[in-house]
Amino acid sequence: MPMKDKNKGLDNFPALHLENQFCFSLYSLSRRVIQSYTPLLKPLDLTYPQYLVLLVLWQQLENETNTISVSKLTKELKLDTGTVTPLLKRMESKGLLSRTRSKKDERIVMVELLAKGLSLREQAKKIPQSLLCQSTVEPQKVMALREQLQQMLALLN
Amino acid sequence: MPMKDKNKGLDNFPALHLENQFCFSLYSLSRRVIQSYTPLLKPLDLTYPQYLVLLVLWQQLENETNTISVSKLTKELKLDTGTVTPLLKRMESKGLLSRTRSKKDERIVMVELLAKGLSLREQAKKIPQSLLCQSTVEPQKVMALREQLQQMLALLN
DNA sequence: TGAAATTAACTTGTGCACAATATAATAGTT
């Protein structure tokens, strides 16, 4: 049977093809890049989301505080409390941070960076550099792509 | 205290800032775009990964078959069997597909698209168009971005 | 003030993701 007749009677829906799906590319690459973090985070006994929580807490230090409320944290991470609360509990049980209900407003739980969480910062400093070295992608291209992704995320919200 | 002294004695690690992390942008946007699928997939009673499985099976039809092995499916989806096997079992229990161990090679399990799984294709045809209409992002920009993501994924493998 | 609305966090339940391990069948080798 000639090639051109092969799909006779069958519809073609290129928009439904996996390789044409923006979302699938995004989803695959996202998982793939997180996978490249895994071996670097393993020595710190951290998962990628746990690492993100520490990034936020470390960044707070530059603002002269070592605490942040759960609600602000969920906003920064763009995750909901159903994800964040158990995540924080696991990190609390590892001694990386503490969770304390605020006196002024009893609804609020403040997350505080503990010494053990702070101590991981020095090791973590090497991670971004280490990833760039492994990769064959040019850093300025990564930066440009990041900006495009952020732009699109802003448009969707 | 003057602003310039505010961080006195504290290191600044811009590479560790959340807004400078390519991976975080990727991860956030990926979840955000999948979230935009959710309301469109709900009427079909599908999750996004289940939708991806059907995309692959529907695409097989153009090749004049309605089956695919589990191993080929995991390669297409770039997921491992620990994810795919339970996913397929849930879809099997919904009557979308069947799983049958091959006679020729008893190691292989063939996944077959059932009528119910095929019937969802007509409704799914509207999804890509529907997403584009909602979005304020230009289609050619989405396409260009997708190609960049695919390129980077190829470089990482 | 007191009812209604809002905010903050937690809980429950389902469904991925994936590392690590297990099991069994086939292929390749001596």
Next chain:
DNA sequence: AACTATTATATTGTGCACAAGTTAATTTCA
């Protein structure tokens, strides 16, 4: 044939991710 290596799938255990619903504290406003 027997041994080894490879391939294919499944299983176990941990940790997200999120929808939906709950509880409790604060704010708003009639």
